[in-house]
Amino acid sequence: MRIFDPHIHMTSRTTDDYAAMAAHGVQALVEPAFWLGQPRTSVGSFVDYFDALIGWEPFRASQYGIKHHCTIALNPKEANDPRCREVLEVLPRYLAKDGVVAVGEVGYDSMTPEEDEVFATQLQLAKQFELPVLVHTPHRDKAAGTTRTLAVVKESGLEPHSVVVDHLNELTVKEVADSGCWMGFSIYPDTKMDPDRMVVILQQFGTERILVNSAADWGKSDPLRTYATGQAMLAAGFTEDDVDQVLWRNPVAFYGQSQRLDLTGTEPDDTYEGNSILRGARA
Amino acid sequence: MRPEVLTPATELEMLLPASARTWLAEARRQPLETAFPAAARKVGRDRLSPAWTTDQAVRVLLLVGAPATDVLDVYRYGDAAEKLAVLHALSVADVAHPLDDQALPIIEDAIRTNDRRLLAAALGPYATHHLPQHAFRQAVLKCVFADVPLAVVDGLPKRVDQELIRMMSDFAAERSAAGRDTPADLEAYLTCPP
Ligand SMILES: [Zn+2]
Numbered sequence: 001m002r003i004f005d006p007h008i009h010m011t012s013r014t015t016d017d018y019a020a021m022a023a024h025g026v027q028a029l030v031e032p033a034f035w036l037g038q039p040r041t042s043v044g045s046f047v048d049y050f051d052a053l054i055g056w057e058p059f060r061a062s063q064y065g066i067k068h069h070c071t072i073a074l075n076p077k078e079a080n081d082p083r084c085r086e087v088l089e090v091l092p093r094y095l096a097k098d099g100v101v102a103v104g105e106v107g108y109d110s111m112t113p114e115e116d117e118v119f120a121t122q123l124q125l126a127k128q129f130e131l132p133v134l135v136h137t138p139h140r141d142k143a144a145g146t147t148r149t150l151a152v153v154k155e156s157g158l159e160p161h162s163v164v165v166d167h168l169n170e171l172t173v174k175e176v177a178d179s180g181c182w183m184g185f186s187i188y189p190d191t192k193m194d195p196d197r198m199v200v201i202l203q204q205f206g207t208e209r210i211l212v213n214s215a216a217d218w219g220k221s222d223p224l225r226t227y228a229t230g231q232a233m234l235a236a237g238f239t240e241d242d243v244d245q246v247l248w249r250n251p252v253a254f255y256g257q258s259q260r261l262d263l264t265g266t267e268p269d270d271t272y273e274g275n276s277i278l279r280g281a282r283a
Numbered sequence: 284m285r286p287e288v289l290t291p292a293t294e295l296e297m298l299l300p301a302s303a304r305t306w307l308a309e310a311r312r313q314p315l316e317t318a319f320p321a322a323a324r325k326v327g328r329d330r331l332s333p334a335w336t337t338d339q340a341v342r343v344l345l346l347v348g349a350p351a352t353d354v355l356d357v358y359r360y361g362d363a364a365e366k367l368a369v370l371h372a373l374s375v376a377d378v379a380h381p382l383d384d385q386a387l388p389i390i391e392d393a394i395r396t397n398d399r400r401l402l403a404a405a406l407g408p409y410a411t412h413h414l415p416q417h418a419f420r421q422a423v424l425k426c427v428f429a430d431v432p433l434a435v436v437d438g439l440p441k442r443v444d445q446e447l448i449r450m451m452s453d454f455a456a457e458r459s460a461a462g463r464d465t466p467a468d469l470e471a472y473l474t475c476p477p
Contacts, residue, residue, distance in 0.1 A: 054362035055366070056397070058363065059363060059400075093316060093320075096317065096320040097320050
């Protein structure tokens with residue numbers, strides 16, 4: 001089983017996690033820029049964080065044979081702090097980098113006017129830099145937040161296939177499926193989704209346009225939840241090829257839209273002949 | 284700096300395939316902060332010679348004639364590949380000469396990182412010429428810790444002094460007290476002092 005984790009915060013993880021991920025088939029990942037637990041109070045903290053996402057963290061990942069890419073954005077939580085607003089001005093520098101394969105995580109936390117404005121601005125940056133977008137949906141008031149998210153995405157003029165709406169569950173998946181956006185699921189040890197509930201969603205909605213991630217971060221989380229979901233899929237009767245589509249080809253197709261994915265050195269999966277998507281992405 | 288150790292920019296230009304030359308001509312009319320990060324995905328990363336890849340050569344050529352503030356700026360905001368290209372640029376005469384010692388903060392930053400590619404690239408001829416002796420000794424010892432082969436350090440063996448030998452000997456003693464091997468390339472400096 002080859003795995004591409006499309007959403008994991010490696011900055012918060014130890015080298016043991018990298019080793020365990022590599023041993024379970026994780027060969028590539030995307031680390032979205034988000035908050036760090038402790039709120040930041042100045043642009044400098046963000047710049048250093050972004051530098052780690054394009055410098056130190058890919059180096060750390062490479063020592064375990066894992067390809068590391070990232071997404072860059074001002075996250076919605078900190079968008080509410082006027083001291084962090086100037087981050088918007090440094091974003092263009094980072095959105096120009098080879099290792100940056102999307103704008104994200106953007107979206108809503110508390111659905112304030114500040115979040116509205118920062119979200120819309122960053123959707124325009126995605127257009128300007130021809131990058132896909134990773135949208136976080138709020139933990140509180142999730143259904144309403146998802147509806148509002150989809151309205152803002154539509155208004156932005158971005159193509160739905162260049163947007164993934166993440167952290168979905170049974171109640172929010174339908175609306176996103178109908179919108180044409182990609183559907184993202186974070187599989188956690190006890191909140192959000194678990195592997196068995198994920199399998200039920202895959203049975204209902206199929207394996208297209210779906211991204212499954214561990215979203216592992218500073219909270220209680222597990223970087224091997226992607227692997228556990230692959231196992232749960234097989235146990236439920238999905239084929240190896242279905243698993244490869246969800247855990248590898250789908251993230252490659254989504255982030256490949258950036259034209260910046262570099263997967264040289266990753267191992268092909270024998271359940272899938274020829275990695276044409278990969279070649280397309282590297283053109 | 285002794286000119287014979289530096290590569291002239293014309294040599295790099297000759298290595299470039301035609302398509303990369305065309306892009307370079309276009310890119311020189313764009314702001315450096317736009318062209319520099321885009322270079323690798325525009326011209327590719329093929330190896331042109333043992334020392335140079337296409338993206339590195341093009342990035343270096345973009346820095347020819349750039350003011351020191353711009354060079355420091357692209358390094359400051361660069362990803363690892365861009366930072367490496369700036370460090371390599373300091374071994375090219377047309378970039379290094381006009382900068383004189385103004386690029387020293389770049390070398391110092393690269394030495395502070397724990398990325399051994401940056402550390403190795405920092406210790407080229409520019410560091411040999413401009414890095415103060417104390418910092419040079421510390422950087423060499425850091426290479427030993429980080430498994431960077433001492434053969435890549437341009438300033439060795441010519442900048443070895445008694446103090447560096449003492450530091451290396453102490454390191455070797457610490458290693459043997461811990462029951463661990465001393466790196467083979469260190470041995471040469473312990474047995475053949477300058
Ligand atoms: Zn996240």
